[in-house]
Structure formats: structure tokens, C-alpha cells
Amino acid sequence: MNISQVEEKIKALGDTIDKVEFIFSLLECYGKPKASITRLKMVGRGSYNLAKKEGEVLWKKQVYYKSTVSDKLLSTIDEMKHSESAKKHQPRFIIAVNDTQLVAIDTRTADTLDIQITQLKNRFDFFLPWANMEKAQFQPESPADVKAAEKMAKLFDMLRLNNAANDSNQIHAQNVFLSRILFCYFAEDTGIFEPRLFTGHVASHTAEDGSDLADYLRQVFDVMNLEVRTNVPNYLEDFPYVNGGLFADKLPVPTFDRKSRAMLIECGSDLNWSEINPDIFGSMIQAVVDPSQRGNMGMHYTSVPNIMKVIEPLFLNELKAEFAKHHSSRAKLEQLLLRLEHINIFDPACGSGNFLIIAYKELRELEMEIFKRLQEITKDGLIPLPRIKISQFYGIELDDFAHEVAILSLWLAEHQMNLKFKEVFGRCNPALPLNNSGNVVRGNALQKDWKNVCPLSDNTQVFILGNPPYLGSSLQSDQQKEDIAHVFFGIEGYKSIDLIASWFYKAARYIAGTGSRAAFVSTNSICQGEQVGLLWPNIFENNIEIDFVHQPFKWENNAKKNAAVYCVIVGLRNSSNSEKYLFKEGLSQTVENINPYLVATKRNIILPKRQKPLSRIPSMTYGSKPTDGGNLLLEPNEKDEFVKKYPEAKKYLKRFIGASEHTNNKERWCLWINDQELNEALTIRGISERINKVEEFRLNSTKAATRAIAGVAHRFGEPRYIASNSILVPIHGSDRRQYIPFGFLDKSFVASNATQVIYTGELYVFGLISSLIHNVWIKASCGKIKEDPRYSSTLGYNNFPVPSLTDQNKLDISALVLEILSSREQYPELSLSDLYDPDLMPPDLMEAHSRLDAVVERCYRAKDFVNDEDRLDYLFKLYEKMTGAPNA
Structure with missing residues (x-):
């Protein structure tokens, strides 16, 4: 059941209710099986209703419902929430109603609803999880990271004025220096060091003109690498032994002047570094060392909410569901803790480590919840200690500074979580000396063997994730083209493939035959046009399928500028009969299968580049090119x-x-x-x-x-003109348009190669492709630039499934085409760009198109289509029927 069908059924309930029957009618609106509802209504043996009191319905895992004459529904629902029945049977929703009011709680998300029953038709989305459409939960971000990155940028610029970095060794030394400074700032604000140890000592122990600061910092760094100390000056004794390799290498320290020394102190004293998110700050600090990115500080980092869109369906939701399921079983919860110890997280394009760190934090949070529950149910003095280690987190990063920041950020995240753990349980592992810093290596991920970086074993489960770079073939560097050739060695047609496809293919090869999974943020190009045929057959042949998908969305963050980036998130797993999840516009829906076009269909279909139309429609060709x-x-x-x-x-x-x-x-x-x-x-x-x-x-x-x-x-260099009427097809469109503005031309026009042309005077052909159902097909089957479709004859038009049309069908369609053309002519002052802008489209033109849609869609089936997903699903089924094979 889809959202439109639910909405229609809720509206049909009306504004008055029978309190006894209401819950059964409500469940039916969300697609619950009638047989189940019948058993819920039963009394006695075999009934699904576990409630003991009159006026109540309790369906395990589904709903706890009570009708009452009381007007104190908030008190009623609070009692229901804390009842033994609710704790034992864990209903998803708790609902209390009287004659006019409805109050409800979503026990999974803690969302609440308090409305007049007449408002239900406007708030029906609250209960959509009954229809397998989950409300996506997003986490907020903090702007403190941007402020800190801007401060560090000022310090970096001052240091660069007096400290050249002309070769890789000098650049590496400056990168490590910044990492060490960041650690010191963080350490003195979070309890690793004594408060203001670093900035206070710099302020009181060095000259104001900065002349001796480099030498002083060199001594400080050396001391923090000494476990056994002899002959260390008293003014350095306060700095503890750090270990972990952060201060191991003796590298040059930049020279300072008065201004840069003051800024070094200001960066530490003016900011509370305990508020900084090492996951996000690490991404933005990369812009500090790359002035070309400075104007877009943090612009393209992957924000926390978008990272959660990856890790929740990849592994976190499943782990949390397992925790909820076994909430009262000590043995099962201890097994879950053991499972957490044997999970490895691997980001093969880790940047400064933000995916790894968010994943680490979320797993540590879950670990703490399990320990708290174990303490509640065991009563035997359980003393928890963290089991999840940063050595379970693996990454590959090409950039030297990002690699250094990733290592540092994992340390900082570990300390943050240890502080939380100590706050809850009273004890934790000591902050110093640092543990091994995770398994983040520097290198080219597309040239490395991932199994050497993150080894697979029988008792571990690896989750691959990240946000790799995405570039089309025309924008790739020589090195990137070489990388793609290495990944797709022995596979034909790879030269036109997007760069990010290499990560998907390597991930598919890595997880094949294991219980491991993968998910990446990507542009939606890999799921459109020719990219589908280039990439996905090679993934499917490894017995890999799409596990979940976030359909195209635009991400935003707290940077001063927001990135106009449209992306998808695609999860991969080994083929199974388990449910798959389709996320769109904040909702998740359980589906049987997801095809490479990110559409829920029963089978995977890959559209070929077809040179002639599949259906009985005229051929399409390019216009004439002058040269x-x-x-x-x-x-x-x-x-x-x-x-x-x-x-x-x-x-x-x-x-x-x-x-x-x-x-x-x-x-x-x-x-x-x-x-x-x-x-x-x-x-x-x-x-x-x-x-x-x-x-x-x-x-x-x-x-x-x-x-x-x-x-x-x-x-003309490529003359394709034919002296006849023709239909003009613009190649580049707009995703905002509901209809494509095709043109009907006479023989006095020569179409350019910036268009495609159908040489026919048949009006019904114009009508077929001017319909909404055709535009839905084009948006799915053809490539896009950002979100705007690019019309392809070989992938879109030639694969477009058209049912057998009667002469009367053609006459009916043609009559409505004449109405559309006549309506256009009523507005000579408006361009087609204006006429087909959804905000400006004249009502009579919209009405003509709507009538055309109804006639065209009636040629496909008698039943109305509910929405575009319904149309696309039907088109793919018809395509499969017409071709006889999924990839024909």
C-alpha cells in the first residue's frame, strides 16, 4: 500500500467514529490484512486481542488501544504507556480516544499526537509505520565546528606567511603540526590535560614576540612522547605522556611572530573545544590547509544527518531492533555485546574520518544502553567496561592531512565517549596513554586490495560505508582513469563509467559470499541512463543485490554556504529473501525488490541502448549539425x-x-x-x-x-533534415516540469543537433510523449545533469513501452493534442519555458494536459494510477512483458 491509498482511506472514515469499531477501521486503512483484523475482533481462544479489559484492544507489536468517555486522555495514555501489558507486548502505537479527541504515542520514536478526530485526515502520516513506511529520524548539528575551523584558518594563514611548504616533506610536517595543536586544544578542555595547560603554558612561558615559541613547542612535543623521564625541566613536567604515535616523529615546528603567537593562544582560549564534533570539524579543517576550498568552508562535508541515513539502515537499525527484541534476556544481550565486538567498520574513502567517528559513537551509545539494561535485570553488581575499540575501525585516505586528522579524530572521539561512559557507570579506561589509533592507512583506495587493509574473517562482520568522490568520465584526471581501468580490468565499456562506480564494484566484490554489507553516498548518475548498464550487471553477477535506497535528496549543513548537491544512498548485500527498504521524502517503505533505477519492482531490469523503438512508434533521430x-x-x-x-x-x-x-x-x-x-x-x-x-x-x-x-x-556537416512535419524533442529538460514541452514543426524548420526529431505528422505520437506517464519514464531511464533529465532516444524513447493502440485511441489522443497546441497559441507573449513552468502554467493548458493524461493512461489500464511510482512500476512490468526478459 502506498501513501496516497492510505490518505484516501483515512478521508473515507469521515469525521465521526464508532469508538468500538474505530481501531479496526483504522488498521484496515493502513493495509493490515483483513484476516488478522478478524482475529483481532475475536473473543477467546485464537484471538489476537491480548487486552483483559473492556474497551481495550492490544495487538502484540502493533497497537494498544483504549476508548473512554473521559476527557483526560493524557492521563489515560500515560497509564497505558507504563502498564505491564505495554512493557510485555511492546506495541508500536498506544492510542486513547473519546468521542472527539485522539491521543497517541509512537513507542519507537517517542513522537506524540494530540488532535481532534476531525484532524486525523491531516495527520494520517503519524501511523504510516503500519503501512511499512517509517518516519526517518535525523540528528541535529552544531555550528561550533564552523567557528573553530575559521579560527584555525586564520592561524594557518599567519604561519604560512613565514613558513614555506614547497615539497611533500614540508607539507607533511605542517599537517602533523596542526594535528598536534588540535589535540592539545581538545585535551585541555576535556580532561585529558589539566584545564588550560597548553595555552596557559604557552602564554606564560614564551616571549610575546613569538621568537622562542617554535623551540618551546618542540620541547613540549618531545616531552609528551617520553614515558620514562630524566632531566626534564620543571616547566614541562606538567605535560603527560601521550603515546599513540602522535608525537613520535621529530618534525620541524613553524616559526612564530607576535601575531601568530597571539592567534595560537586565542584559538585555545576563546573556544570551548569540548563542544567540537571531531567527526564534522575534521572535514572542515581540511579546508584550512587548502585555500582553494576556503570560501566554501565545510561546504561539501557529509553532515551528521546524512551520515545517519547511511549507517542506520546499513547496520544500526538492525542492532537496535535486536536490542529491543531481547530487552529482557541477559543471555541474548550478552550475545549482542559480543556481536558488537566483532563488527568492523571500513570507509575506503574516509577523508578526515567523519563516517568512522559517527559509526563509532553510535555503537558506543548502543553498548552503553545494553550495559544499563543488563544492570537493571541482573542485580548482581555488573561492572561494565567498554568493549568496542577504535581498532575495529578501518579507513583508506589519499590526502596526507586528511589521513592525519582521521587518526586524531578517532582518538578524540574515543575520549569523548569514555567521558560519557564514566559519567554513566562511574569508571572507564584511562585517557592516557593513547591506544592504537585505529586502522586508517594512507593510499589510493582504488589501487589497494581492500582485504589487505581490512581483513575478512569467519567471526567478523564488515560494514563498508562512506562518501567517495564522484566524477563523470569527461572530468576525470589521468590518474583517476588509470584507477578505473585497474578496477574494471577485463570488463568492456568501463571508459565511460563514473568514478564512484569503482567503489561500488570493489565493495560488491569484497562482500560477495559473506555476511558483510556496504553503502555509499553517491550522485544519482549511477542509477540513470547508460551508467546503469555499465555498472549494475557487474555487481549483480556477484550475487549482490540492492539492500536499501535513499532516493535523490539535496543535503544541507551548517556551513555558511550550503552545497547544492543531489545525492542518493545505495546499500548492497548478498542476495536474500529479507525485506528491503526504500526511503523517500522522510519515509521508509518495505519492498520486495529495488531495481538499479531505484524503483521497487519484482525483478531487476536493465534497459539496453536500443537502436529502434520497442513499441510501434516512429523512429527518433538527432537534428542536423552544421559544422x-x-x-x-x-x-x-x-x-x-x-x-x-x-x-x-x-x-x-x-x-x-x-x-x-x-x-x-x-x-x-x-x-x-x-x-x-x-x-x-x-x-x-x-x-x-x-x-x-x-x-x-x-x-x-x-x-x-x-x-x-x-x-x-x-x-551541413551532418544533414538529417527531411522535408516533412516533425516533432521536436529538447534534449535538456527541467526536473520541475510535469510535462516535456515538445514542438510540432512544419517542413520550413530545420532542427539543430541540440535536439532530437521524430519525422512524422501523426498527432497521436506527439500526445503519447507529451503525457505525464512518458515524462515519468524519461526521468527514470535517462541520465541527468544534477536533477534535470537529459532526453535519450536509445535509453528512453526506444525503450518506452506503449500498449497496442486502436484507431479510436489514436483519434482521441490526437483531438487532445490539438487542444494543447491551441491553448499554447493563446499566449504568444509567453515562451514554452514560461508556459511549462509549474508556477506559471495557464489553467487551460494544464487542464488540456490532464485530459490527455487520462486518455493516454486509459490505453494502459482501466484503473487509475495512484502516483508516479505506480506508473513506473506498471511501465517496468509492461516492458518486461513486451521483451520477455529482464535485460532485453
Whole structure:
């Protein structure tokens, strides 16, 4: 059941209720089986109703319901929440109603609802989990990280003025220095050091002009690497032994002046570093050392809510569900603790470690909840100690500074969680000396064998996650192309593949045949157009399937600028019969299967590049390409001057129309000269001059194919024009449009290669592709630039499944096309771009399109489509039926 169907059923309930029957009707609205509801209504043996009191219904794991005449529903529901029945049977929802009011609690999310029953139709989304659509839970962020990164940027800039970093060794030394300073700031504000130990000693033990600060810091760093100390000056004795390798290497320390010394102290004293999130701050601090990113401080880091969108469905939701399920079993909870100890988290593009750190923190939080519950049920003086270690967290990072920050951030996260653990349980592992810093290595993840970095074993489960880089083939560096070639060695067609596909493929190979899983943030390009055929067959052949998907969304964060990045999150697992989850617009839905286009269908379908239409519709081709250096084309003023000067040339001019001209009411012209007209045309001086320039342009080309057509300079380089009516297809569209603004042209127009063309005068063809159901198909099957679709004939139009049409169907569609064209003509002052803007579309044009949709969709089936997902699901099923195979 989908959300629209639920909404319709809730509206049908009306505003008055029968309190006895209400809960049964409500459950039915959300798709609960009628057989189950019948058993819930039963009395006695075999009934699902576990309630003991009249007026109550208690269905295990589902609902605890009570109807009452009392107007104190808040007190009623509080009693129900704390009852033994609720604790034992763990209903998802607790509901209390009287004649006019409804109060409810979602026991999983702790959300509450307090409404008049007449408002239920507006708040029906509260109970959507009954229909397998979960409300996504997002975590807030703190702006303190941005402020800290900006302060550090000022310090870094001051140091760079007097400290060159011209080679890799100098850059590495500065990177390590920044990591050490960050650790000291954090340590003095979180109890690792005594309060203000670092900034206080710098302020009181060094000269104000900064002349001796470098030497002082060098001594401090050396002391913090000494476990056994002799002959250490008294003023350095306060600094503890740190270990962990952070201060092990003797590296140059930058020189300071008065301003940079003051800023070093200010960064420590003006900020409370205990409020800093090492997971997010680490990403932003990368911008400190890369001035090219400075204006977008934190712009493209993966925010905490978006990281949670990855780790919750990947592993955290399952672990929390296991905890809830075995809430009262000591043995099962101890088994769960043991499982946590044998989980490894691996980010092969870890950057500064934000995914690893959020995952670490969440697992530590769950561990604490388990320990608290064990203390409640054992009563035998259990003394917890943390079992999850940062050595369970693995990463690969190419950038030197990000690698150093990732190691540092894991230490800081461990200390933060240890402080929380101590606050709850009264004891924890000591902060110093530091433990091993996790297994983050520096290197090229696409060249490394991941199993050497994060080994698999029979008693461990690995969860791969992250936000790898994504670049299309035209934007890839030579090294990135070499990396892709290494990953896809032996596989044909990889040269056009997106960079991020390499991570998905390596992850699929890594988890194949194991209980491990993977999930990455990605642009949605890997699930559109030709990328689907390039990547997904290679993943599926490893017996890997899509586990869950967050459909395209735009992420935002607390940076001063928000990144206009649209992404998807795709989870992978070994094939199984377990449920899969589709997340869209804050809801999750349980589905049987998710195909590579991120649509819930029963089977995986991969659309091929089809050269001819699957259905009985005319062929589509590209428009004509001039390859003329601009000499066969004329702007309106040039055309007017040309005709004024050479009136006899008028018959060789045609309207030249591309996507921009079509949608924005622009005008351009072109010379179109057939071979049999050439001699006559050359007698016109203006034409002969332009043809000579075309010939010269083509002869000077570096492309042999262009030089080869210099002898026919009167023709377009790629002439595809046919003297007939045609349908113009803009290649680039807008995701905001509900309909694609196709054009219907007569033979006086030459379509440019910025468009595609169907040479036909059949109005019903125009109607089919102008319909909503066709646009839904194009958005799913073709590639996009950001969120805007790019029309493809081979992937979209030629694969578009059209049912068998009767002559009457074609007549009905054609009649409505005439209405659409007539409606357009009523607004000559508006361009098609305006007419098809959803905020500006005239009501009569919208109405004409709606009537067309109804007629076209009736050709597919008699029953109305509920929404676009319903349309797409039907189209894929029809496609499979028409082709006879999932990948045909």
C-alpha cells in the first residue's frame, strides 16, 4: 500500500467514529490484512486481542488501544504507556480516544499526537509505520565546528606567511603540526590535560614576540612522547605522556611572530573545544590547509544527518531492533555485546574520518544502553567496561592531512565517549596513554586490495560505508582513469563509467559470499541512463543485490554556504529473501525488490541502448549539425540584412531551431541548399562567400572526418533534415516540469543537433510523449545533469513501452493534442519555458494536459494510477512483458 491509498482511506472514515469499531477501521486503512483484523475482533481462544479489559484492544507489536468517555486522555495514555501489558507486548502505537479527541504515542520514536478526530485526515502520516513506511529520524548539528575551523584558518594563514611548504616533506610536517595543536586544544578542555595547560603554558612561558615559541613547542612535543623521564625541566613536567604515535616523529615546528603567537593562544582560549564534533570539524579543517576550498568552508562535508541515513539502515537499525527484541534476556544481550565486538567498520574513502567517528559513537551509545539494561535485570553488581575499540575501525585516505586528522579524530572521539561512559557507570579506561589509533592507512583506495587493509574473517562482520568522490568520465584526471581501468580490468565499456562506480564494484566484490554489507553516498548518475548498464550487471553477477535506497535528496549543513548537491544512498548485500527498504521524502517503505533505477519492482531490469523503438512508434533521430564555423547560420538581424542585400537568396533560408530557440521563443536562420540547387545558389555572392568560409573552416580542422566534407561546404556537416512535419524533442529538460514541452514543426524548420526529431505528422505520437506517464519514464531511464533529465532516444524513447493502440485511441489522443497546441497559441507573449513552468502554467493548458493524461493512461489500464511510482512500476512490468526478459 502506498501513501496516497492510505490518505484516501483515512478521508473515507469521515469525521465521526464508532469508538468500538474505530481501531479496526483504522488498521484496515493502513493495509493490515483483513484476516488478522478478524482475529483481532475475536473473543477467546485464537484471538489476537491480548487486552483483559473492556474497551481495550492490544495487538502484540502493533497497537494498544483504549476508548473512554473521559476527557483526560493524557492521563489515560500515560497509564497505558507504563502498564505491564505495554512493557510485555511492546506495541508500536498506544492510542486513547473519546468521542472527539485522539491521543497517541509512537513507542519507537517517542513522537506524540494530540488532535481532534476531525484532524486525523491531516495527520494520517503519524501511523504510516503500519503501512511499512517509517518516519526517518535525523540528528541535529552544531555550528561550533564552523567557528573553530575559521579560527584555525586564520592561524594557518599567519604561519604560512613565514613558513614555506614547497615539497611533500614540508607539507607533511605542517599537517602533523596542526594535528598536534588540535589535540592539545581538545585535551585541555576535556580532561585529558589539566584545564588550560597548553595555552596557559604557552602564554606564560614564551616571549610575546613569538621568537622562542617554535623551540618551546618542540620541547613540549618531545616531552609528551617520553614515558620514562630524566632531566626534564620543571616547566614541562606538567605535560603527560601521550603515546599513540602522535608525537613520535621529530618534525620541524613553524616559526612564530607576535601575531601568530597571539592567534595560537586565542584559538585555545576563546573556544570551548569540548563542544567540537571531531567527526564534522575534521572535514572542515581540511579546508584550512587548502585555500582553494576556503570560501566554501565545510561546504561539501557529509553532515551528521546524512551520515545517519547511511549507517542506520546499513547496520544500526538492525542492532537496535535486536536490542529491543531481547530487552529482557541477559543471555541474548550478552550475545549482542559480543556481536558488537566483532563488527568492523571500513570507509575506503574516509577523508578526515567523519563516517568512522559517527559509526563509532553510535555503537558506543548502543553498548552503553545494553550495559544499563543488563544492570537493571541482573542485580548482581555488573561492572561494565567498554568493549568496542577504535581498532575495529578501518579507513583508506589519499590526502596526507586528511589521513592525519582521521587518526586524531578517532582518538578524540574515543575520549569523548569514555567521558560519557564514566559519567554513566562511574569508571572507564584511562585517557592516557593513547591506544592504537585505529586502522586508517594512507593510499589510493582504488589501487589497494581492500582485504589487505581490512581483513575478512569467519567471526567478523564488515560494514563498508562512506562518501567517495564522484566524477563523470569527461572530468576525470589521468590518474583517476588509470584507477578505473585497474578496477574494471577485463570488463568492456568501463571508459565511460563514473568514478564512484569503482567503489561500488570493489565493495560488491569484497562482500560477495559473506555476511558483510556496504553503502555509499553517491550522485544519482549511477542509477540513470547508460551508467546503469555499465555498472549494475557487474555487481549483480556477484550475487549482490540492492539492500536499501535513499532516493535523490539535496543535503544541507551548517556551513555558511550550503552545497547544492543531489545525492542518493545505495546499500548492497548478498542476495536474500529479507525485506528491503526504500526511503523517500522522510519515509521508509518495505519492498520486495529495488531495481538499479531505484524503483521497487519484482525483478531487476536493465534497459539496453536500443537502436529502434520497442513499441510501434516512429523512429527518433538527432537534428542536423552544421559544422560550419557559424557561416551557414544567421541571427535575425543578419538574415534581414542578407535578404535585403540578396533578395534572391530568400528561398535558400529556413528557420533553424534548437532547444533554446524552441523553449525561449528565439529566432535563428540557416542556409539550406540542396545539391541540385548549388549552381544557382553560387551565383549569389553572399552565399558563395559563406560557402567558401565553410570550406576553409573544415579544411583547417584537426579532424579527418571534418576535412573530408570540405568539398560539400554548402551542406551541413551532418544533414538529417527531411522535408516533412516533425516533432521536436529538447534534449535538456527541467526536473520541475510535469510535462516535456515538445514542438510540432512544419517542413520550413530545420532542427539543430541540440535536439532530437521524430519525422512524422501523426498527432497521436506527439500526445503519447507529451503525457505525464512518458515524462515519468524519461526521468527514470535517462541520465541527468544534477536533477534535470537529459532526453535519450536509445535509453528512453526506444525503450518506452506503449500498449497496442486502436484507431479510436489514436483519434482521441490526437483531438487532445490539438487542444494543447491551441491553448499554447493563446499566449504568444509567453515562451514554452514560461508556459511549462509549474508556477506559471495557464489553467487551460494544464487542464488540456490532464485530459490527455487520462486518455493516454486509459490505453494502459482501466484503473487509475495512484502516483508516479505506480506508473513506473506498471511501465517496468509492461516492458518486461513486451521483451520477455529482464535485460532485453
